[in-house]
Structures are given as structure tokens and as C-alpha cells.
């Protein structure tokens with residue numbers, strides 16, 4: 001794989017999707033070189049799994065089932081979209097990846113970061129990001145942002161209590177420490193233009209911006 005794999009991580013409402021949209025606009029002329037995608041989703045089967053996981057009616061979903069579904073969506077997305085693009089030398093920018101599973105299912109759901117990493121090792125088979133941009137924002141602020149959004153649909157995980165989202169933040173702290181060689185922290189509580197500039201400053205170490 002000759003390409004560059006870049007992932008965006010962070011809590012709800014941190015601004016990952018907003019910045020990815022701005023990057024898509026900025027790099028609109030470079031469609032053959034840069035692939036934008038997301039997890040869970042990005043391809044047909046994984047988008048269907050996304051619908052199952054995030055459906056607000058599926059309140060009975062077991063935590064391990066949830067972890068396995070994210071890992072299954074990840075596997076199919078890697079095989080169909082991410083790995084072929086990296087093999088062609090492309091840059092892949094993905095909204096969320098395995099660190100989300102470690103923070104949300106591993107830590108916040110209480111399954112254990114190592115347990116969730118194990119099932120994901122089977123799914124990803126050694127494919128890890130070159131760099132991860134972590135959008136750092138307190139969960140209260142992120143939840144407040146999404147509650148004000150008129151376009152973003154509320155999903156099952158958004159509906160978890162604040163205590164869950166605080167655990168997600170704590171989980172990410174542990175994950176970021178474990179993978180500090182590839183994780184770059186973005187201060188997400190800044191105006192969008194400044195967040196975008198900080199993101200570009202990091203991306204320019206990996207690609208022409």
C-alpha cells in the first residue's frame with residue numbers, strides 16, 4: 001500500500017464532518033487523488049450496517065453486538081474502498097476509524113479497550129492510519145452544537161446520557177496516549193476557519209495542501 005491513510009476522530013459535534021466538507025470543497029479538483037469517506041459507512045453494505053447500529057429504535061442492542069457490527073462494517077469498507085485506494089497510491093481521509101471503537105465500545109460501553117482492539121485486529125488485519133487528527137472538545141459543547149443543528153439527524157448514540165459521552169472523552173484520552181506516535185490533537189473549540197487552518201498545517205506534512 002503506497003497511499004496515505006488519514007483518520008479524523010473525536011466526540012459528537014466536534015466538527016469533523018464540517019472540516020471534511022471544507023476539505024472536499026478545497027480539493028474538488030483532485031478527486032482522482034484524494035478519497036473522502038466515513039465510518040460506519042462509505043460503501044453500500046457498511047451504510048446498511050450503519051442504519052442498523054444507529055437506528056434509535058434499536059435500544060435493546062447488546063454492547064458486544066454493537067462492537068462486532070462496527071468491526072464488520074470496518075472490514076467491508078477497508079476491503080472494498082480503503083485498501084484499493086491506498087494500493088493505487090491515493091490519499092484516504094476517513095471520518096472515524098478504529099479509535100472510535102476503542103473509545104466508545106471499549107471504554108464507554110465497558111467492554112475493555114484490549115478486548116475491542118482484539119476483534120478489530122481481526123477486521124483490519126494490520127491496516128492502521130498514518131496519522132489521526134483528534135478533534136478535542138468537551139462533550140457538553142459538542143452535544144450543545146448538535147442540539148442546535150437543523151440538518152444533522154439525531155442517532156441512537158447521540159441519545160446516550162452526558163455521562164456516557166464523558167466516558168467516551170476519557171476513553172479517547174487513553175487511546176490517544178497509547179497511539180501518541182500517530183495522533184495529532186486539534187483544538188476544536190475555535191472558529192471553524194482557525195480549526196481548518198490547524199488541520200491544513202498538519203495535513204501538509206503528509207500531502208500537498
Ligand SMILES: Nc1ncnc2c1ncn2[C@@H]1O[C@H](COP(=O)(O)OP(=O)(O)OP(=O)(O)O)[C@@H](O)[C@H]1O
Nearest residue numbers: 011012013014015016017018145146149190191192
Ligand atoms: N468550530 C466550530 N464552531 C462552532 N460550531 C461548529 C464548529 N465546527 C462545527 N460546528 C457545528 O457543530 C455541529 C456539529 O458539527 P459536525 O457535524 O461537523 O461534527 P462531527 O464531529 O462530525 O459530529 P458527529 O461525529 O457527532 O457527527 C454542526 O452544526 C456544525 O455546524
Ligand SMILES: Cc1cn([C@H]2C[C@H](O)[C@@H](COP(=O)(O)O)O2)c(=O)[nH]c1=O
Nearest residue numbers: 039040070096097100101104105157158
Ligand atoms: C466508527 C464508530 C462510530 N461510533 C459512533 C460514534 C457516533 O456516535 C456514531 C457515528 O456517527 P457520526 O455522526 O458519523 O459520527 O457512531 C462508535 O461508537 N464506534 C465506532 O467504531
